Amino acid sequence: MWRSSSQTRIFSGGICVTRRGRRCHSTRQMGLGQAIPGAGGTLPTVKLCRFVLHAEPQTPRSGLYYEGRFYETDGEKAIGIHDTESAALLAPIILAPSVRVLETQPSGEGGVNWGYHFNNPTRMVGSNSEVELPEEMGALDVEARIALVISGRGQYVRPEEAHEFILGYAPTLFFRLPDEAESASAHGLPPSAANDVFWALGPVLTTPDELIENLGESLTDYSWQYRLRINGETLSEAETLQGPYGEALALASRFGPLMPGEVFAGPTLAHARGGGQSVRAGDTIELEVQKLGRLVVRLV
Known part of the structure; x- marks a missing residue:
């Protein structure tokens, strides 16, 4: 088996994954049990997602959902925090290669x-x-x-x-x-x-x-x-x-x-x-x- 040595972004705005397929974010350390409005049911607290703000529906964003908020990321850190009332979910990836x-x-x-x-x-x-x-x-x-x-x-x-x-x-x-x-x-x-x-x-x-x-x-x-x-x-x-x-x-x-x-x-x-x-x-x-x-x- 071989792996690429470079990091890759597969979400617009950047959920960053390493060459071993591991995220730059540790979701396990953030806890479980928060419900995500619009996603149905009670889900683990942290999810990878893409979304738009109701005020800017033409601009897709990506990041993590954690404890009732969307954390917009650039792949390594949060660059914006948005309440669920202000955003709507998109498909979680942009376009699959296959x-x-x-x-x-x-x-x-x-x-x-x-x-x-x-x-x-x-x-x-x-x-x-x-x-x-x-x-x-x-x-x-x-x-x-x-x-x-x-x-x-x-x-x-x-x-x-x-x-x-x-x-x-x-x-x-x-x-x-x-x-x-x-x-x-x-x-x-x-x-x-x-x-x-x-x-x-x-x-x-x-x-x-x-x-x-x-x-x-x-x-x-x-x-x-x-x-x-x-x-x-x-x-x-x-x-x-x-x-x-x-x-x-x-x-x-x-x-x-x-x-x-x-x-x-x-x-x-x-x-x-x-x-x-x-x-x-x-x-x-x-x-x-x-x-x-x-x-x-x-x-x-």
Whole structure:
């Protein structure tokens, strides 16, 4: 395995991460237990986030959320402190260099085989977004997943080292055009166009040091308690163990380096598709994950 020796900023305004994928801020020392308005539920006190001020909505900012305030940073220190009433959350990263959507299949030895396909990074929206659908767009399928964001550059990453490259985790929703997928399949074409609509990430990034109680057998195994709701009605609610994500990072880094800001979306937690469950204009989709917050998307 090799790592880049340079520091990298992957947030506008700068959450600074070191070459070993560790932040310049120690969130563990700052404590836990504060609720974040607009993020849903009671979350650990410190979160990595991007936001805008209501008075300056055209200027994205980034930093930490801590004890009821947004601390705007330049990567190393706070350069502004803002109350929650004066700000609104954005998607927690600017633009991912790539988005890998992970899938698994059971192996004959009791384990799992990992694979992935790519999604369009430019189609990302944040929590509490209103997505305007074209008139010609029909029903959409939606998949609920957990995403991780890469913190540092590295290649030939071993599974047991992969946790050093994970900056944080967040709920994510992927939308798909079922009619387009069916048409592509009928013509022997890949379903890429069916996935090229939009996807959501947020509300904030939760760092691994805030998720110790969720760990499974390895440092990239996690237990997630989640709930997927459509228009306030619970479609799926469960607790599940996923991972080890380190296997997927090792696979991806065999052919080229992991890059800061890359997104890996874990296997599907739950979905809404077909049988009257597909979503359309007028629907509100919510994915709430314990300790990660609530991601909300409204279709208009």
